[in-house]
Amino acid sequence: GVALVWFRDDLRLDDHPALRAALDRGLVPVPVYIHAPDEEGAWAPGAASDAWRRRSLAALAEALAQRGSRLLMLHGPSLGTLQALAALTGAEAVLWNRRYEPHIEARDTRIKRQLRQAGLHAESFNGSLLFEPWEIETKQGDPYRVFTPFWKNALAQWRLRPLWEASARLPSPDQAGAPDGRHLDAIVPETRPDWDAGFWDEATPGEAGARARLQAFLAHGLEGYAQARDRMAVDGTSRLSAHLHFGEVSVQRVAAAVLAAEVPAPDRERFLAELGWREFAHHVMHHYPHVVDQDLDPRMADFRWARPLRTTLDAWERGRTGVPIIDAGMRQLWQTGWMHNRVRMIVASWVTKHLRLHWRHGARWFWDTLVDADLANNTQGWQWAAGTGADAAPYFRVFNPVSQAMKFDPQGEYIARWLPELAALPLPARFAPWEHPDLLRRLAPRYPRQPQVDLAQGRAAALEAFAALRAGR
Ligand code: FAD
Structure with missing residues (x-):
């Protein structure tokens, strides 16, 4: 047969x-x-x-x-x-x-x-998942909307299942009289993109690339992961996201390898919890399918989002907001198809809080530019940052991009790497160049003089809009 x-x-x-x-x-x-x-x-x-x-x-x-x-x-x-x-x-x-x-x-x-x-x-x-979205439920038989109890429950029922390896020879489909099939060029048209050259220095699509990435992470990255994962200048995460999205490596195999690794428990647990966030995102998307286009939290429906201006979005997309950590992240995304998680949170907070734009505008750009674009994870990431999602950061918690950069990129290395035009700026100025106009004029003449929105004003306006929503104004 x-x-x-x-x-x-x-x-x-x-x-x-x-x-x-x-x-x-x-x-x-x-x-x-x-x-x-x-x-x-x-x-x-x-x-x-x-x-x-x-x-x-x-x-x-x-x-x-x-x-x-x-x-x-x-x-x-x-x-x-x-x-x-x-x-x-x-x-x-x-x-x-x-x-x-x-x-x-x-x-x-x-x-x-x-x-x-x-x-x-x-x-x-x-x-592609450790658990089917319907396998984890509350005592009442409902889906979860909060991560920690979801993951606790999932871990309690987790049994590693035996992994399976394909044999070295497979029967040929010729036996079944299968037709030739089209050549790759005919089915996924070669657009000959001129923007992806930087992608393949950092990643190798396909199963062999995924395996190599996993081995490298197990050997050099897993130990210390719990600390290093938030440092954007450090290669401190697995970079498995696109491999996992396209199923080039089995998540069961990744989890089994991490469980067997001899590393401190916090590193192991922290990494498994990130796989857990991936599970949670799929769980939520399965049970609340409207989340891919609409807020999960219906209380945000009357929120006064700002009108999306093309010029505002363009500046964000191209990394010309005038806020170095944001611009560095957006350039990393454009040049490599990937962005560090901490920076994803910062740039998403900027869009949904300081610019007060609905998260879907940012989610769209990510969707087009990320090699790991994944509907469950992207939706959850954006709704988390916007305060509209399951177990989200509350809307009133507004990331300050300058203090985030000082905390997680203390030497300004990440900024200098992705925004070479700021590399000549000494440290404090590199985080908030508008506070050092003379240095900026002299050392980085082409960089925006001012952030696209004043940090204090943007924050205040976001909090005011949120207060108005709460008050039913
Ligand atoms: P590691 O830290 O090594 O984590 C290991 C794996 O766990 C990742 O490969 C990923 O599969 C999973 N994971 C880690 N963090 C998360 C998370 N917060 N949510 C869900 N799964 C996670 N991830 C995507 O895979 N695709 C997306 O489209 C995507 N969009 C995002 C948008 C925003 C606004 C935010 C804040 C986060 C988004 N993430 C997305 C989650 C996270 O940023 C990436 O999974 C992570 O940066 C990938 O790098 P890594 O493989 O080195 O991660």
Whole structure:
């Protein structure tokens, strides 16, 4: 018999439940990837994601070829393509690992029903989470909206499951008479971006790159993680986010390796808790699917957000706000497709508090520019910063970007790295150059003279708008 193994955001062979199911049942797996961005609703992948996925697919195709199999890359619509391919190969089963984006969950439910009606065995698996979003619930059987009890409950029921390794040889889909499939160029059009050169100095999409990254982190990064993770100038985090988003490494394998590592318990626990935030984001998105477009907290519905001005957003997106830590973060994002978590929080607070713009304006830019853009994590990150989400920072807590920079980039190294035009400024001026106009004029003549919003005024206006909301004004 033959099984179509439908690859999506699980671009690996290791510990791949759908592939495993095919082989365990003695079926010849026909690996297929279907390009169908128009089936993703309002959140079709952004440009940076596409650039990453293209490379990741090439790596997966290569890895399959090395094992005697091959990846069929086809155009959507997904359902029609799966049906046609099943007819052509005589497949009896269609197997895939789940995705949890609301639009995709609904689509996949439809596809599963239709395939079953057509007499096929359609089955989905958990290939990307430690827990299914519906496995963790409160004593009352409700979903969680606060992280700590969610994660405590999850850890209490956690059992490591045995990991699975794909064999060195896989049966060839030729046995099933599978067609050639399109070449990668035909399905994910080569846009020849001129902005991604800096991405690939720092990251290697694909399963081998993910493995290397994990090994490097286990060897050099995990010990000390609890402290180093907030220092933006330090390479103190795993940088696994895009690999995890595209499923190039199994999160079960990451967690198992971290659990087995001989490092101080706080480092291990802190890292597992970050994986826990990822779980929590998927839990919330599954149970409250409106969060991807709307505030989770309905009390924020009448908040007086500012009108989004293109010039304001442009200055933020391009790293020209005049606030060094924010501009440094936005340049890191543009040049590498990734931004340090602490800086993501600072720039998101700036947008939603100092600029008083609805979080979706910032979330959109992140969506297009992050290689790790992930609907659950991005939504949660933005709603957390905006004070509109589950277990969010309250709206009245406004990050001061200058004191954040002084605390987490005390030598100003991160600022100097991503904003070389400020590298000549001595330290205190590098954090708040507008307070040192002479130095700024002399040493960094092209940098904005003033922040796009005065820090004290922006903060006061945000707090006033929040007070008005509370008072029902
Ligand atoms: P590590 O510190 O090594 O963490 C390990 C893994 O845990 C990460 O790879 C990630 O999968 C997960 N993780 C860590 N922190 C979080 C978190 N706060 N929420 C959910 N999962 C987390 N993460 C994304 O993967 N995609 C996004 O689109 C995204 N958008 C964000 C937007 C904002 C405004 C904020 C504040 C955070 C966002 N994050 C997002 C979360 C976090 O910033 C990144 O996951 C992290 O910086 C990735 O770097 P790392 O892999 O080195 O993290």
